Amino acid sequence: MSARAGIVVTGTEVLTGRVRDRNGPWLSDRLRELGIDLAHITICGDRPEDMEAQLRFLADQGCDLILTSGGLGPTADDLTLEIVARFAGVELALDPELEERIAAILRPLIKRWPHLDPEAVLASNRKQALVPEGATVLAPVGTAPGMAVPAGARTPAVVVLPGPPRELARMWPDAVASPPFQAVLARATEYSQTMVRLFGIPESEIAETLRVAEEAIGDGFSDLEITTCLRRGEVEVVTRYEAHAEGSWTALERVLGERHGDTIFSTDGSSVDEQVARLLDGRTIAVAESCTGGLLAARLTELPGSSAYFAGGVVAYSDAAKAALLGVDAALIEARGAVSAEVAEALAAGAIERFGADVGVGVTGIAGPGGGSEAKPVGTVYVSVRTAGGEPLTRHLTLPGGRDDVRDRTTTVALHLLRRQLAGGAPAPR
Amino acid sequence: MSARAGIVVTGTEVLTGRVRDRNGPWLSDRLRELGIDLAHITICGDRPEDMEAQLRFLADQGCDLILTSGGLGPTADDLTLEIVARFAGVELALDPELEERIAAILRPLIKRWPHLDPEAVLASNRKQALVPEGATVLAPVGTAPGMAVPAGARTPAVVVLPGPPRELARMWPDAVASPPFQAVLARATEYSQTMVRLFGIPESEIAETLRVAEEAIGDGFSDLEITTCLRRGEVEVVTRYEAHAEGSWTALERVLGERHGDTIFSTDGSSVDEQVARLLDGRTIAVAESCTGGLLAARLTELPGSSAYFAGGVVAYSDAAKAALLGVDAALIEARGAVSAEVAEALAAGAIERFGADVGVGVTGIAGPGGGSEAKPVGTVYVSVRTAGGEPLTRHLTLPGGRDDVRDRTTTVALHLLRRQLAGGAPAPR
Numbered sequence: 001m002s003a004r005a006g007i008v009v010t011g012t013e014v015l016t017g018r019v020r021d022r023n024g025p026w027l028s029d030r031l032r033e034l035g036i037d038l039a040h041i042t043i044c045g046d047r048p049e050d051m052e053a054q055l056r057f058l059a060d061q062g063c064d065l066i067l068t069s070g071g072l073g074p075t076a077d078d079l080t081l082e083i084v085a086r087f088a089g090v091e092l093a094l095d096p097e098l099e100e101r102i103a104a105i106l107r108p109l110i111k112r113w114p115h116l117d118p119e120a121v122l123a124s125n126r127k128q129a130l131v132p133e134g135a136t137v138l139a140p141v142g143t144a145p146g147m148a149v150p151a152g153a154r155t156p157a158v159v160v161l162p163g164p165p166r167e168l169a170r171m172w173p174d175a176v177a178s179p180p181f182q183a184v185l186a187r188a189t190e191y192s193q194t195m196v197r198l199f200g201i202p203e204s205e206i207a208e209t210l211r212v213a214e215e216a217i218g219d220g221f222s223d224l225e226i227t228t229c230l231r232r233g234e235v236e237v238v239t240r241y242e243a244h245a246e247g248s249w250t251a252l253e254r255v256l257g258e259r260h261g262d263t264i265f266s267t268d269g270s271s272v273d274e275q276v277a278r279l280l281d282g283r284t285i286a287v288a289e290s291c292t293g294g295l296l297a298a299r300l301t302e303l304p305g306s307s308a309y310f311a312g313g314v315v316a317y318s319d320a321a322k323a324a325l326l327g328v329d330a331a332l333i334e335a336r337g338a339v340s341a342e343v344a345e346a347l348a349a350g351a352i353e354r355f356g357a358d359v360g361v362g363v364t365g366i367a368g369p370g371g372g373s374e375a376k377p378v379g380t381v382y383v384s385v386r387t388a389g390g391e392p393l394t395r396h397l398t399l400p401g402g403r404d405d406v407r408d409r410t411t412t413v414a415l416h417l418l419r420r421q422l423a424g425g426a427p428a429p430r
Numbered sequence: 431m432s433a434r435a436g437i438v439v440t441g442t443e444v445l446t447g448r449v450r451d452r453n454g455p456w457l458s459d460r461l462r463e464l465g466i467d468l469a470h471i472t473i474c475g476d477r478p479e480d481m482e483a484q485l486r487f488l489a490d491q492g493c494d495l496i497l498t499s500g501g502l503g504p505t506a507d508d509l510t511l512e513i514v515a516r517f518a519g520v521e522l523a524l525d526p527e528l529e530e531r532i533a534a535i536l537r538p539l540i541k542r543w544p545h546l547d548p549e550a551v552l553a554s555n556r557k558q559a560l561v562p563e564g565a566t567v568l569a570p571v572g573t574a575p576g577m578a579v580p581a582g583a584r585t586p587a588v589v590v591l592p593g594p595p596r597e598l599a600r601m602w603p604d605a606v607a608s609p610p611f612q613a614v615l616a617r618a619t620e621y622s623q624t625m626v627r628l629f630g631i632p633e634s635e636i637a638e639t640l641r642v643a644e645e646a647i648g649d650g651f652s653d654l655e656i657t658t659c660l661r662r663g664e665v666e667v668v669t670r671y672e673a674h675a676e677g678s679w680t681a682l683e684r685v686l687g688e689r690h691g692d693t694i695f696s697t698d699g700s701s702v703d704e705q706v707a708r709l710l711d712g713r714t715i716a717v718a719e720s721c722t723g724g725l726l727a728a729r730l731t732e733l734p735g736s737s738a739y740f741a742g743g744v745v746a747y748s749d750a751a752k753a754a755l756l757g758v759d760a761a762l763i764e765a766r767g768a769v770s771a772e773v774a775e776a777l778a779a780g781a782i783e784r785f786g787a788d789v790g791v792g793v794t795g796i797a798g799p800g801g802g803s804e805a806k807p808v809g810t811v812y813v814s815v816r817t818a819g820g821e822p823l824t825r826h827l828t829l830p831g832g833r834d835d836v837r838d839r840t841t842t843v844a845l846h847l848l849r850r851q852l853a854g855g856a857p858a859p860r
Binding site: 032 | 726748750798801
């Protein structure tokens with residue numbers, strides 16, 4: 001038994017790359033949790049014939065379920081329901097109760113923009129109250145309702161969802177609960193999924209490890225669906241398997257541990273950000289950064305509740321600011337250069353001192369594209385981490401890539417250094 | 431004459447949403463610049479039959495050109511070339527010159543990771559030197575070469591590109607120059623494209639304006655291909671048209687200007703970030719932020735060359751840090767609350783004073799999910815902008831959404847306030 005799905009994302013702004021699609025990846029995650037195999041994601045613009053072709057393609061490919069996102073708005077280029085109804089071979093009919101429900105949502109909005117014509121707004125929203133025959137209505141989160149259309153003789157179930165990611169996410173539980181979706185779910189497979197995260201090794205070394213594991217495990221290896229990927233400098237190994245392959249997974253886990261124990265930092269899905277937050281354990285942290293320009297502070301304050309441990313940060317580009325706001329000795333900058341291990345250490349110490357924090361991080365480097373030299377090319381970065389009164393842990397990095405890459409990668413290295421410093425004996429990032 | 435294209439993005443990590451696809455949107459932009467119509471983007475995992483089905487689908491849909499990204503690596507699940515050769519009905523043959531070229535790239539890498547087996551690495555990379563009959567080899571940027579396979583009797587031209595975005599981008603000029611691509615390009619249409627950016631109005635108001643424009647312009651309106659989208663709180667109106675529709679565009683431009691002159695801030699493609707950088711015109715800027723936690727500083731330092739005008743920033747979460755690092759009067763915080771117009775203004779003044787800057791920005795607010803109250807719910811934010819010695823320009827915002835939305839949207843509002851303050855008579859963001 002297994003269930004196979006496809007996702008159709010519509011919208012010219014997504015197809016043309018002006019808006020990044022967040023729904024495809026999000027829905028993909030949800031399907032995996034439910035044990036439904038995702039085979040294809042397709043993206044089309046606002047041309048009806050292109051969307052219809054994609055629906056047909058997914059049906060031809062044996063999908064039991066199609067999810068669509070977008071094209072439910074009130075404007076003329078929002079045609080998803082019309083196309084899906086035609087595809088499923090059913091009629092659209094006005095649902096007066098739904099029409100009144102949408103009108104009730106719109107009335108306060110109409111008051112907020114008083115120069116709009118209320119009649120025109122209500123009229124153009126009437127088409128959002130059209131329901132395909134036999135479909136389950138998914139209550140609107142914004143103004144657009146979703147629809148779950150049951151499978152037909154030759155068409156799969158189609159669940160029609162709105163484009164705005166927040167609306168789509170809030171509508172999801174209703175979509176899953178709908179009879180058309182439940183009918184598909186009855187055929188889904190139950191999988192377990194594990195994630196191992198590593199930092200400080202190239203992805204190719206994992207490829208080699210998987211070859212070794214394949215030899216060690218033998219036939220059972222093919223029961224494991226393994227994906228590896230490189231993300232923000234970390235390698236992620238995700239393994240999905242059915243219950244009978246539990247033993248193969250245990251064997252793979254052992255091989256990974258034996259070969260990469262020193263670089264594995266997470267086996268429970270936790271990110272390094274979450275680990276640092278946990279390891280701080282009541283202590284406060286402050287940062288002083290140059291080339292990352294605020295990104296390290298922004299990353300440390302990304303998690304809800306971070307105000308409990310984040311004391312503050314200073315972004316000091318100029319030497320004068322490093323001296324005035326963080327007490328870095330001007331003579332030290334002169335002697336060693338602003339981009340040096342010593343200045344990174346002084347920045348970390350200054351952050352601790354100025355914010356009265358328990359832990360400090362200092363970052364100085366050259367993100368480019370200008371500012372590099374032969375001795376210190378673009379990508380040269382020093383990161384230093386220390387606890388109040390403790391010894392600094394400092395790294396000299398030579399990072400590849402452009403300005404954005406250097407800035408982003410530096411924050412990842414800083415978090416891994418922090419993790420190491422706070423955890424004591426934890427493996428060192430290389 | 432027109433040319434139609436499709437893009438196939440491969441990789442389980444992209445299909446499952448663990449890695450965001452950046453190649454589809456990037457290639458989409460490039461195709462538009464070249465006047466090639468993009469009809470579909472499809473994403474598949476590492477199952478060969480799914481990729482083959484997508485190639486067939488795009489051929490059936492009348493695409494003249496298919497671009498693929500990914501699946502060119504040395505590991506067993508990298509099958510793109512094999513699949514494309516089968517699809518095009520041609521054989522793969524080893525190119526000894528290309529094999530030597532790849533080996534030359536690998537030798538220094540092998541030295542860097544001395545515990546790898548050099549023979550195994552070279553052997554597994556040999557498959558990257560397989561070339562489909564008749565294809566143009568695109569020189570490798572990483573280790574994987576690309577291929578441009580000419581159109582066959584019943585198959586379109588296929589240009590095979592690597593997955594890493596940087597490699598793909600660097601290989602692009604060679605791809606466009608290849609004979610198979612040039613043959614498609616000969617059929618492309620020449621378009622003009624304009625972009626109008628607005629801030630401070632709902633997208634639905636633009637929909638109404640387009641209805642008005644349609645009536646005013648008449649038949650010529652349908653010659654304009656108009657897309658509107660909402661991004662980071664700004665509305666973008668992109669219009670694409672062929673040379674004969676120039677008059678229709680001019681008419682639409684007039685309608686937009688008449689109805690939305692006060693909220694249009696860009697007609698030349700420039701972002702508000704670029705405009706602020708230009709308007710600073712030699713002046714320096716400093717920021718003091720609380721709820722945005724460094725994101726505003728990070729955004730102001732995103733552009734290359736920002737070190738010339740960005741003096742520095744302080745992230746002050748606690749009241750103590752606001753007082754100690756930015757000289758905000760503790761009594762003021764006590765009297766008005768940390769989240770207040772007065773404290774935002776004092777933060778801006780403190781940033782100017784501490785960094786000796788010409789322009790200052792202060793941000794204080796509640797990003798959530800905790801910290802809200804009935805009087806000041808989550809999403810309450812104050813942003814203040816001022817020049818040294820000048821009057822502050824301050825806004826009270828009530829932003830919808832979660833923590834990330836509030837933080838991000840606040841940086842956009844701050845940039846628009848800055849733009850207004852620096853430009854003098856420019857339209858005010860609402």
